[in-house]
Amino acid sequence: MRILGLLLFLTVTIGFSQTNDEKQIKAIYNAALTDGRSYDWLNYLSNQIGGRLSGSVQAQQAVEYTKKQMDSLGLDKVWLQPVMVPKWVRGAPEFAYIENQPGMTNNVPICALGGSVATPGVGIKADIIEVEGIEQLKKLGRSKIAGKIVFFNRPMDPTLIKTFEAYSGCVDQRYSGAEEAAKLGAVGVIVRSMNLRLDDFPHTGSMSYGDLPVESRIPAAAISTNGAELLSTTLKLNPKVKFFFRQSCKQYEDVESFNVIGEIKGSVHPDEIIVVSGHLDSWDLGDGSHDDGAGVVQSMEVLRLMKVNGYKPERTIRAVLFMNEENGLRGGNKYAEVATSKKENHIFALESDAGGFTPRGFSFDSSDANFERLLSWKTLFEPYLVHLFEKGHSGADIGPLKNKQVVLAGLVPDSQRYFDHHHAQNDTFEHVNKRELELGAATMASLVYLFDKYGILPN
Amino acid sequence: MRILGLLLFLTVTIGFSQTNDEKQIKAIYNAALTDGRSYDWLNYLSNQIGGRLSGSVQAQQAVEYTKKQMDSLGLDKVWLQPVMVPKWVRGAPEFAYIENQPGMTNNVPICALGGSVATPGVGIKADIIEVEGIEQLKKLGRSKIAGKIVFFNRPMDPTLIKTFEAYSGCVDQRYSGAEEAAKLGAVGVIVRSMNLRLDDFPHTGSMSYGDLPVESRIPAAAISTNGAELLSTTLKLNPKVKFFFRQSCKQYEDVESFNVIGEIKGSVHPDEIIVVSGHLDSWDLGDGSHDDGAGVVQSMEVLRLMKVNGYKPERTIRAVLFMNEENGLRGGNKYAEVATSKKENHIFALESDAGGFTPRGFSFDSSDANFERLLSWKTLFEPYLVHLFEKGHSGADIGPLKNKQVVLAGLVPDSQRYFDHHHAQNDTFEHVNKRELELGAATMASLVYLFDKYGILPN
Numbered sequence: 001m002r003i004l005g006l007l008l009f010l011t012v013t014i015g016f017s018q019t020n021d022e023k024q025i026k027a028i029y030n031a032a033l034t035d036g037r038s039y040d041w042l043n044y045l046s047n048q049i050g051g052r053l054s055g056s057v058q059a060q061q062a063v064e065y066t067k068k069q070m071d072s073l074g075l076d077k078v079w080l081q082p083v084m085v086p087k088w089v090r091g092a093p094e095f096a097y098i099e100n101q102p103g104m105t106n107n108v109p110i111c112a113l114g115g116s117v118a119t120p121g122v123g124i125k126a127d128i129i130e131v132e133g134i135e136q137l138k139k140l141g142r143s144k145i146a147g148k149i150v151f152f153n154r155p156m157d158p159t160l161i162k163t164f165e166a167y168s169g170c171v172d173q174r175y176s177g178a179e180e181a182a183k184l185g186a187v188g189v190i191v192r193s194m195n196l197r198l199d200d201f202p203h204t205g206s207m208s209y210g211d212l213p214v215e216s217r218i219p220a221a222a223i224s225t226n227g228a229e230l231l232s233t234t235l236k237l238n239p240k241v242k243f244f245f246r247q248s249c250k251q252y253e254d255v256e257s258f259n260v261i262g263e264i265k266g267s268v269h270p271d272e273i274i275v276v277s278g279h280l281d282s283w284d285l286g287d288g289s290h291d292d293g294a295g296v297v298q299s300m301e302v303l304r305l306m307k308v309n310g311y312k313p314e315r316t317i318r319a320v321l322f323m324n325e326e327n328g329l330r331g332g333n334k335y336a337e338v339a340t341s342k343k344e345n346h347i348f349a350l351e352s353d354a355g356g357f358t359p360r361g362f363s364f365d366s367s368d369a370n371f372e373r374l375l376s377w378k379t380l381f382e383p384y385l386v387h388l389f390e391k392g393h394s395g396a397d398i399g400p401l402k403n404k405q406v407v408l409a410g411l412v413p414d415s416q417r418y419f420d421h422h423h424a425q426n427d428t429f430e431h432v433n434k435r436e437l438e439l440g441a442a443t444m445a446s447l448v449y450l451f452d453k454y455g456i457l458p459n
Numbered sequence: 460m461r462i463l464g465l466l467l468f469l470t471v472t473i474g475f476s477q478t479n480d481e482k483q484i485k486a487i488y489n490a491a492l493t494d495g496r497s498y499d500w501l502n503y504l505s506n507q508i509g510g511r512l513s514g515s516v517q518a519q520q521a522v523e524y525t526k527k528q529m530d531s532l533g534l535d536k537v538w539l540q541p542v543m544v545p546k547w548v549r550g551a552p553e554f555a556y557i558e559n560q561p562g563m564t565n566n567v568p569i570c571a572l573g574g575s576v577a578t579p580g581v582g583i584k585a586d587i588i589e590v591e592g593i594e595q596l597k598k599l600g601r602s603k604i605a606g607k608i609v610f611f612n613r614p615m616d617p618t619l620i621k622t623f624e625a626y627s628g629c630v631d632q633r634y635s636g637a638e639e640a641a642k643l644g645a646v647g648v649i650v651r652s653m654n655l656r657l658d659d660f661p662h663t664g665s666m667s668y669g670d671l672p673v674e675s676r677i678p679a680a681a682i683s684t685n686g687a688e689l690l691s692t693t694l695k696l697n698p699k700v701k702f703f704f705r706q707s708c709k710q711y712e713d714v715e716s717f718n719v720i721g722e723i724k725g726s727v728h729p730d731e732i733i734v735v736s737g738h739l740d741s742w743d744l745g746d747g748s749h750d751d752g753a754g755v756v757q758s759m760e761v762l763r764l765m766k767v768n769g770y771k772p773e774r775t776i777r778a779v780l781f782m783n784e785e786n787g788l789r790g791g792n793k794y795a796e797v798a799t800s801k802k803e804n805h806i807f808a809l810e811s812d813a814g815g816f817t818p819r820g821f822s823f824d825s826s827d828a829n830f831e832r833l834l835s836w837k838t839l840f841e842p843y844l845v846h847l848f849e850k851g852h853s854g855a856d857i858g859p860l861k862n863k864q865v866v867l868a869g870l871v872p873d874s875q876r877y878f879d880h881h882h883a884q885n886d887t888f889e890h891v892n893k894r895e896l897e898l899g900a901a902t903m904a905s906l907v908y909l910f911d912k913y914g915i916l917p918n
Contacts, residue, residue, distance in 0.1 A: 029618065029620070030618045033617045033618050034617055034618060158492045158493055158894070159488065159489045159492050159493060161488070161842065161843050161844055161898070162844075196894060197893065358817070358873050358875050360844065383620065384620050385620055385621075385819065385847070387846040388844070414817050414873065416817050416892060416894045416895050416898065417892050417894075417895070420892070433875060433876050433879070434656065435617070435622075435655060435875045435876075436875050436876070439620070439875065
């Protein structure tokens with residue numbers, strides 16, 4: 001009798017608790033979809049400021065704009081966290097052509113990779129050799145590579161449903177291609193854009209020369225996918241074609257910039273910190289709407305939704321707008337460094353850095369115990385068509401916060417269109433859908449709500 | 460011992476079967492994503508033919524083009540099924556303005572609703588009264604309505620995650636608003652566009668006058684959502700504003716058109732028929748890429764994928780491209796009528812008529828037994844991020860096939876952007892993403908494969 005009574009009590013309690021969570025989450029989605037601010041903020045970031053490369057005037061404008069907006073939300077604290085960031089400048093528009101024979105040329109769209117050195121002022125013209133990746137490059141060896149431009153042309157695998165997996169399978173060419181080619185005496189590198197579509201937009205992105213001394217570094221550029229197809233076909237017809245490219249990009253001394261942080265203090269456990277985040281910097285070719293204006297405005301929106309719904313968090317909730325994710329991760333590293341030095345206890349960090357598309361779920365980096373518990377929350381998200389709760393990568397900026405305890409997560413939006421725009425001139429505001437952006441913000445806010453209410457399990 | 464042996468045998472058999480299904484489905488997705496034809500076909504339908512309203516020259520071009528393409532696929536049979544369809548023509552561009560006082564006017568974008576009568580050649584100018592729906596209209600009654608233009612302004616509910624539910628909650632204004640207003644002596648009807656976004660595109664769509672005699676019919680038009688907001692605000696400031704509109708649309712005699720049907724004959728159960736479908740006709744304002752060019756080319760692609768993968772279906776698989784879904788459903792009714800008269804045994808019919816967006820799942824109209832069995836297939840779709848298997852509406856064109864036995868299904872793509880484009884000038888090719896379209900086709904083909912292999916359960 002008493003056991004039955006207890007069971008009934010538990011059932012009722014669980015029932016009530018669920019219902020309350022359901023109500024809170026419904027209120028979050030309703031507010032985001034009827035009176036959201038994220039789309040207006042993104043409009044400003046994208047159309048009044050534009051591309052926000054670290055160290056640029058636009059990056060500084062974005063710092064000031066987002067701080068001002070967060071100041072207006074009635075948070076407990078908003079501050080700038082100084083961080084030194086790299087300053088790389090693209091310079092004059094790049095120029096490239098394929099030369100079948102002297103005077104018979106086809107221009108192709110290229111852009112310098114972020115961090116690349118310039119070509120000489122008159123450009124570089126050389127034989128060009130196509131490889132499908134670094135492994136093949138190494139097999140060919142110095143005799144086949146020295147004096148040439150290396151053309152990395154391994155495409156993203158279209159059969160992978162998760163397009164980030166296709167990206168991971170190719171991006172080594174962009175990141176390390178120049179370093180490896182330079183070691184074999186190449187004079188330049190051209191990389192097929194990380195893009196699943198055939199179009200005319202070259203896609204930039206970060207690269208590294210590793211430990212190469214300055215005098216050994218060779219210029220590297222991305223070519224549009226249509227350009228890559230043209231170049232590959234031309235090479236098959238005439239292996240003696242030459243390739244010309246010119247770029248005037250330059251790395252300057254580091255400059256000071258900022259992470260922008262807004263906080264609502266926890267009412268019960270103020271020392272337990274929850275982070276919701278995106279990155280303020282973007283590449284310079286488009287206006288950075290998807291990468292990662294979306295994550296920035298969604299993170300701000302999470303705090304705003306709490307305020308407008310009159311929700312008083314038990315734990316401390318911070319929106320962190322990181323600087324310099326794209327070419328240095330200095331903001332993420334600095335934030336973690338300061339957190340460690342202050343002995344701050346971060347229990348959960350969420351990043352949105354995969355575009356402002358319809359949210360499909362989350363990718364979690366957590367202990368098994370916490371992941372098991374997370375799975376019990378899945379049903380709360382199903383009415384919002386959010387189905388994916390999986391283990392995996394969280395977000396670059398929050399990675400440095402990783403320890404045994406903290407739960408890290410990345411928002412997983414629909415990824416089919418992301419690489420159409422990623423790091424390219426067409427990452428622009430008109431490609432973000434208002435509802436999709438708002439649904440992402442509400443999905444993030446709902447997860448933050450649950451972590452705020454239930455905390456994490458000890459390890 | 461023998462029971463254990465049998466259990467082991469069963470386990471192995473089930474294991475093998477699953478693996479084979481997984482392989483078949485993987486082959487379908489791979490072929491769709493690497494060498495798909497759907498996007499090229501849609502390009503032609505959208506950009507070389509354009510909007511395909513029933514009875515139009517473009518509708519006939521679409522019949523001929525899709526027949527020719529199916530003829531080239533090496534199917535067992537391709538044919539045209541004659542059907543008489545309504546012919547309604549929009550005429551000269553519509554024109555409307557809000558008149559605050561004589562000479563002080565604001566033009567607003569409108570379009571005639573499909574099936575509406577014209578205004579007199581000089582247009583109609585009258586007092587205008589805003590209502591939030593048919594119920595309020597009826598409450599106001601003849602004394603408040605007679606002699607006026609009725610402005611139906613209930614917006615779609617943005618808090619509904621499934622946007623089709625928001626559409627269902629509003630579309631009675633468009634479909635029956637003119638009939639009900641006319642009964643109370645109104646002289647015209649203006650309906651807020653079925654659009655979740657604020658923009659300048661009026662969205663057309665079907666309407667009905669019910670049993671109203673011809674002389675009682677009043678003209679009806681949709682106004683863009685921005686226009687509706689402007690009109691509503693203006694009315695609040697000045698209830699005496701007048702509204703002017705002019706349209707010259709006209710209904711002609713029915714004309715002959717066709718459903719286009721392609722078929723692969725079943726090798727084992729040729730009398731069991733599976734239909735995969737979309738509708739060839741579209742509204743006239745855009746090029747009908749999402750509604751429903753996408754469903755047409757996906758259905759053709761399902762048959763093509765079987766052919767290129769060398770899959771020989773056990774049952775008969777038909778792609779049916781229906782004519783006249785938008786304003787009459789004559790194609791769907793004709794197809795079912797012929798099927799009945801020929802005593803054809805349809806076991807499964809699938810329609811794609813919700814846009815060419817990332818597929819999220821299916822909506823099934825089936826017996827409980829078949830639905831239970833369908834749920835056991837869900838895991839096969841999870842690697843493709845297809846999660847929704849739910850009971851509900853299937854598709855307008857296949858609805859007439861409904862009986863106790865047949866399983867009907869609708870593809871459920873992501874719906875967030877659908878009503879940005881639905882029935883409007885901006886339903887155009889550039890808003891369809893190639894991968895999203897192809898994933899939809901592969902998802903449909905995979906379900907067709909399973910029904911072909913396993914059939915349906917008897918009722």
